[in-house]
Amino acid sequence: MATLIESCPFCNSGHLHIAHHLISHSVVCQNCKSKGPQRRVLAEAVLDWNHSSRVLRSIQREKMRPAQFKPQQRAAADSERLMN
Ligand SMILES: [Zn+2]
Numbered sequence: 001m002a003t004l005i006e007s008c009p010f011c012n013s014g015h016l017h018i019a020h021h022l023i024s025h026s027v028v029c030q031n032c033k034s035k036g037p038q039r040r041v042l043a044e045a046v047l048d049w050n051h052s053s054r055v056l057r058s059i060q061r062e063k064m065r066p067a068q069f070k071p072q073q074r075a076a077a078d079s080e081r082l083m084n
Helices: 042-064 071-083
Strands: 016-020 025-029
Touching: 016 042, 025 042
Parallel strands: none
Antiparallel strands: 016 025
């Protein structure tokens, strides 16, 4: 099963590289040199990178969100996030 690597959460670059260490792997952004967590299993390194990417993006969205955001919309957005 091929896992897609999400673009860099810091610079939005899709130019990502998988670095192989002695007993682990990590995703590295070739543009800003951000490095994902090192995992022994390659798929986990990618999954954790993707997870951080999503979390950081949702935090950035949260910051840009207007102050008059309604609670009902927030609940809908949260349940949508849980499903992803
Ligand atoms: Zn980057």
